[in-house]
Amino acid sequence: MTALHATLPRGAKTTFVSLAIVLSLAAVGWGLSDADSQQLERDRILITDLAFKQMFEAYKIGGVPFFVTSDSLLNGYHVLYEESILRLEQANAQKMPAVLRFVLGRLDGVVDEVAGEAELALAARRRAVIVLGTALKLLDDGFQIDDADTMAIVDEEVTRIVEARAVMKPAWLGPPEPDFMRLDYSRYRVRGFYTRSEALTRYFRAAAWLQSIPFRVSRDDELLSVLMLGRCLASYGSEADDARCEGHRTFFRTYTEFLGVGDDWDLVMAADAAAEGLDFDLDVKRAELIAQTEDGPQINDQLRFAPDDPNAVAEPNFRILSAYRLPEAVLFQRTTDIRQFPRRDFPNGLEVCVALGSTFARDKLDGVQKAGVLATIDENLELFDIGTSLYFDYLRMIRTLLDAPEPNAPDFMATEPWQAKSCGTALAGWAQLRHTWVLQAKLNVVAFSVGRGIPAGFVEPEPEFFRRMADLAARTHALLQAAGALDHSYxxxxxxxxxxxxxxxxxxxxxxxxxxxxxxxxxxxxxxxxxxxxxxxxxxxxxxxxxxxxxxxxxxxxxxxxxxxxxxxxxxxxxxxxxDSDITRLWPLLEELSLRLESIARKQLAGLRLDGADDAFITSYGGRLAKIMGYDGNYSSEHPKDDAPRIADVYSNPEVGGNLHVGVGRARAIYVLYPWQGQSVLCRGAVMPYYEFVDGGRLTDEEWKARLDSGARPDVPSWLRPIICGEGLTAPDFASSAIR
Missing domain, CATH: 1.10.150 (DNA polymerase; domain 1)
Incomplete structure (x- = not known):
């Protein structure tokens, strides 16, 4: 085996020997080639092919000092966050049938409120029944509608939704039109954590269906249909009815504090519009709706032609459930607008980093239309600043990884290799966030035994990031408590x-x-x-x-x-x-962990010596992280699940038949030569490698993990490749891994 110090310049070799760190392969637990060793000495960081089933494992195996990465804390946050949102979605899956049956049960009575236009009212009712009936049938195989013809349509839709392959516009939705040509049924393919149970699978399909069918304001029957449905949410005056209707209205906007506003008008807005009844002129009501609304949809999710208005993405429309408007989705809509960027088929994840202030990302963003894309990003920076939801707090937190290093930070943090690592960290976090919100976010369619005296390790010197993570954990905890996600559940x-x-x-x-x-x-x-x-x-x-x-x-x-x-x-x-794991106690632990990491990072930057308590904390970091990620016992943390890879499709282009996927693989070891008392200390931490690629289908997490383990796995983005070991990231062999 080749000893790492044997490949370093004489001064560096003397430094390591004087620190009594034996940098042999047995010590670091992984075989670095001569070329990799030279790259590490040059760049001070290197992501290796050493994989871990779970992030915390990297911090439970000694041999070299630890390097606590921002990636590790981000991954801990995301595991805990997704488990918490899962509970909310389980509750919503239980609520949805009752909410939809309530609305459907009131529909016939509401039809009677429509003055005149009997034929139009019947057409509006038929559309409403088909849309609600399809969702209810997806939730419950036993659901039936008395009208045989309508039930046949519902059954056909359920079959197509479950198959998730067709691209068509069924006859009941009318002929293909410029603003609604076809329906891409692949959007209903169950993905993310929704594959964990039959109830979540059914809920995913039903919610995705209700998010996808437009009720266009410009069509009389569609506008009347959604206003009739909205009227079904109106209270009839009793206290019990008021409470029931308000509870149902809350269902439609569960995630406003988490994600922000919906991109389309929803059933709550329809209920407000029909609060005084349905005896109105549709043209007048249409004009009122358009006049009182600040903006229309900012994200197109339909197979359609671009609007004639060059400033519009889509015309005003209602959805029974509105998917949420995320800032990067709006940005992607604008940087791939076929009217401005013809043949720019897909956006690039680096655009998110550019918008968050990364000069590295600005330089590495490529393409013949780069100048125009950068100009468009610069014109839309406010998209990432104006929101007050938890999602925007998260973006403001990862922004701290992309700005200039702290004044006393190690020199290597100002170099391009570290900037590449920071972009990879930010985008890996973003990909994990989009995985959590694969259903609720609106989808774009185009158009890482120590020698005496050496610290137990170091913390990535980004104190502002750790402070913001503590704030984010506190706010997340408060919102989840308010939403009931942390209540004991069955x-x-x-x-x-x-x-x-x-x-x-x-x-x-x-x-x-x-x-x-x-x-x-x-x-x-x-x-x-x-x-x-x-x-x-x-x-x-x-x-x-x-x-x-x-x-x-x-x-x-x-x-x-x-x-x-x-x-x-x-x-x-x-x-x-x-x-029923008690996850409510884990959020304060994450906040406390983040604040302690902030304190250690500030001590490092101030040149202060880390004391015994700091060393003990860093040494125990892996166990603390494991607890936050749901691995409480010794057995569970020694036998973690191999389920870290996450994938989410964030943009679809039917013209070229592809979907842009962003995701993370298994945690990989990162080695850092951290400056300490005029010398360099070899440290090991872990990062989550970021992937971005186009695929013809919509991948589930299991399919993504299988691809990572196959010869068909994609490479990491070209801008991230220079800081990865020469052989690249291969399929792990956990059974033969010497570090385990």
Whole structure:
């Protein structure tokens, strides 16, 4: 093996030896080639091919001092954040059927409020019933509509949505028109954490459907249809009715404090517009709506031709649920506008970094239309400054990674390699954020034993980033508490009960069922194993063999249904804590962790010596991070899930048949030569590598992980490649990894 210090200049070699750091491959845990060692000495940083299933693992294995990266804290935030939003979405999945049935149940009474225009009112009602009925059928296979013709249309739509392949405009939506040519059913392909359970899968499809069908203000039947639906949210005057309607209205704007405003008009706006009833002239109402609205849609998500108005993206329209307007989505809309940038098929993630102030990103952004794209970004910088939602707080936090280094920062932080790392960190964080919001964000369519005296490690010297992370964690915690996401819930237990019932359905005999259980992957075996004792009651001896599996499946489903209503079977009372992690205590831990990292970073920049408490904190960082990421016990943190890769499609171009994906792979080791008392200390930390590529489909997380492990994995962006080891990032072999 080649010792790293043997490839360094004599002075550097003497430094390392004098510090008693043995920089052999066995010490650092990974084989660096001579070329990689020389690159590390030159650039002071190097991302290697050493992979970890979870970020915190990099900080639980000694051998060299640690380098606590901003990437590691970002990843911890995102794991905790996504788990919290998952709980909110589980609650929404439970609420949605009741909300939609409430609206649909009032529709016929609302139709009677329409004065005259009986034919128009019936057409408007038909559109409303098909849209709501399709969503309800997606949520519940048993949903039915009395009218056979309408039910047939609903069934056809459900089939196409589940298949998620067609590109067409069904007849009930009318003929292809310049502002609505076709519907891309691939948008309904379930992605992100919504693949975790059947309930979330159904909810994803239904919500995506309700976000996609426009009710155009310019069409009388569509405008009347959505106003009728809005009128269904009106209170009839009683206190109970007021509370029920207000609760339903809140459902449609769950994430305003998290993401900002919706890009389209939603059912709440329709309810406000129809608050006084439906006895009005449609032309007058149309004019009122347009006049009182500050702006129209800023993001196009339809297959359509560009509007005649060069300043417009799409005409005003309603959606039952509006997807949210994110600043980079608006920016991408403007930097790929075919009227300004013909044949610029896709945006570039670097545009986000340019807008956040990165001079490195400005230089590395390429393309023949670069000057125009940069000018457009400069004209739209306010997009990233004007918002007050949590999303904008996040962007303001990662902006601190892209500005000029702190005055006393190490010299290497002003170099291009570090700037590339910073852009990679920012975009990896952004990609993880977009993964969390893959459903709710509106999609664009185009148009990383130490020698005596050496610190246990160092913290990335970005104190402002860590301070803002503490603030972000505090605000996130407050918003999640207010939204009820941190309340104890039964969702995970309900899913486990239903999954076990499904396994029973797949088994003809008790023996076959237990054999199937024994063959489950470790993760599922642990998750479902807690419930096995339930199958001892009633005792199988009391049931005929041919009835056992069906009886057990029925028992488990009844328990799950009761839990959904808040009724806890006594047999389940002792199980709840096993399936309901108390994540509310983890957000203050993240805030505290961030503030401590800020303090250490400021001590480093001031040239102050890190004391024993600081060393102890850095040494224990991996365990603290593991706890925040949901790995509480020693066993769980020593056997982490291999589920870190995340992918999200953020832009679609039907003209070339592709979708722009952004994502992260598994955490990779980064080595840093950190300056300390006039010498250089080799440190190891970890980063989340950022990926950006175009694919013809819409990838799920499992498909993305499989691609990363195959010969078809994409390379990292060209601007990030220079700080990665010579062989690049390959598929990890965890079983043979010497560092494990």
């Amino acid at each position: 969702f995970s237990l309900i899913d486990a009960l239903r999954d076990l019932a499904d396994l029973l359905d797949q088994s003809e005999t008790e023996e076959e069922f237990w054999q199937m259980i024994s063959q489950l992957p470790d993760e599922d075996s642990l998750r479902l194993g807690h419930l096995r004792y339930l199958l001892d009651w009633p005792d199988s001896d009391d049931l005929p063999e041919e009835e056992w599996t069906a009886a057990m499946a029925d028992l488990l489903r009844r328990m799950a249904d009761d839990l959904g209503e808040g009724i806890v079977d006594p047999l389940l009372a002792g199980m709840i804590s096993m399936y």
